[in-house]
Amino acid sequence: GEDVEQSLFLSVREGDSSVINCTYTDSSSTYLYWYKQEPGAGLQLLTYIFSNMDMKQDQRLTVLLNKKDKHLSLRIADTQTGDSAIYFCAEGDNQGGKLIFGQGTELSVKP
Amino acid sequence: DAGITQSPRYKITETGRQVTLMCHQTWSHSYMFWYRQDLGHGLRLIYYSAAADITDKGEVSDGYVVSRSKTENFPLTLESATRSQTSVYFCASSESPPGAYGYTFGSGTRLTVV
Numbered sequence: 001g002e003d004v005e006q007s008l009f010l011s012v013r014e015g016d017s018s019v020i021n022c023t024y025t026d027s028s029s030t031y032l033y034w035y036k037q038e039p040g041a042g043l044q045l046l047t048y049i050f051s052n053m054d055m056k057q058d059q060r061l062t063v064l065l066n067k068k069d070k071h072l073s074l075r076i077a078d079t080q081t082g083d084s085a086i087y088f089c090a091e092g093d094n095q096g097g098k099l100i101f102g103q104g105t106e107l108s109v110k111p
Numbered sequence: 112d113a114g115i116t117q118s119p120r121y122k123i124t125e126t127g128r129q130v131t132l133m134c135h136q137t138w139s140h141s142y143m144f145w146y147r148q149d150l151g152h153g154l155r156l157i158y159y160s161a162a163a164d165i166t167d168k169g170e171v172s173d174g175y176v177v178s179r180s181k182t183e184n185f186p187l188t189l190e191s192a193t194r195s196q197t198s199v200y201f202c203a204s205s206e207s208p209p210g211a212y213g214y215t216f217g218s219g220t221r222l223t224v225v
Contacts, residue, residue, distance in 0.1 A: 033213045042201055042216035043154075050211075088154070090213065097142040097161060097207045099214060103153035 004091055006102035013110055018076040020105045022089035025070060029091040032065060033099065034074045037086040046074075046087070076107075084109045117202050117217035124192050124224055132187045132220045134202030141207045143185040144214065145169075145177065147198040154201070160185055161207065192224045 004024045012018045024032065030051050035043040049056045049063045049072070056063045062075040072089055086104040115136040124130045136143065145157040146169075156169030158177040166177050174196060176188045185204075189196055199221050203214040 031209065031211060031213070035213070035216075042218045043203075043214075044216070045213045048211055048213060092209060097205060097209060098144075098156075098159065099205075099209060101154045 004089060004100050004102040006087075006089060006105045008103065009106050009108070011108045011110065012079050014079060014081055016079055018074075018079045018083070018107055018109075020074045020076075020087050020089075020107065022072040022074075022102055023070055024072065024089070024091045024100070026091055026100070027067070027070065031092050032063075032072050033090040034061075034063065034072075035088040035090060035101075037088065037104070039085075043088060079107075079109050081109045081111060083107060115202060115204055115215050115217045117200075117220050119220060120218065122220060122222045124222070126193060126224055127191050130189045130192055130222070132189075132200055132202075132222070134185045134187070134217060136183055136185075136202075136204040136215075138204065138215075139182055140204035140215075141182070142205045142209075143179065144203040144205075145175075145185070145187045146201045146203065147171065147196075148201060148219075149198050157187065157200075189222075192222075194224050196222065197224045198222060 006022045033048045034046045036046045037043045060077045064073045088104045090099040090101045118133045144159045146154045155171045160166045160179045163182045202217040205214045
């Protein structure tokens with residue numbers, strides 16, 4: 001069945017780049033997503049990538065997609081303390097509406 | 112206000128009591144979802160609904176009941192609350208298929224069962 005895996009924790013220094021990795025299993029996913037969850041809040045869509053793209057850049061965020069290896073990554077340039085949060089990757093399954101979420105990576109940014 | 116709202120924001124209930132968590136969305140999204148979030152488990156799907164009067168079980172549906180008589184509402188009921196149901200519950204909605212907008216999540220309900 002479908003599964004999405006992420007490492008659980010990442011710690012970086014303020015100003016460094018952060019790279020959060022994700023592997024997925026469903027090669028038919030049309031969209032892949034990154035969500036951000038700040039403490040005490042719901043998940044917010046951060047960015048997405050269409051499956052026929054290799055890369056998408058949006059200000060400090062860069063998403064890379066390697067379809068051959070089913071690997072998705074989110075790079076945050078010049079990481080700030082406000083970027084401290086849990087980041088979830090998600091893929092669209094092949095049954096219409098459902099997304100499959102990873103367990104989330106907790107990013108800790110130290111000053 | 113447009114959006115997806117959950118109520119209550121916080122709830123404490125006793126073991127064995129029935130409790131209902133509310134979810135309301137204003138976009139007329141066809142899909143709605145209930146997840147629970149626990150440390151070490153990420154998000155786990157409880158129930159989802161593809162349209163009014165159509166619901167289906169997720170991976171952790173035991174002990175929960177849902178209904179969807181109107182497109183905009185998707186209440187989740189714990190029939191007889193247990194301590195293992197202490198969790199943060201999130202409702203979400205989406206178009207079908209989710210497309211570039213993915214899911215939109217509510218702010219969550221923190222439920223404590225004592």
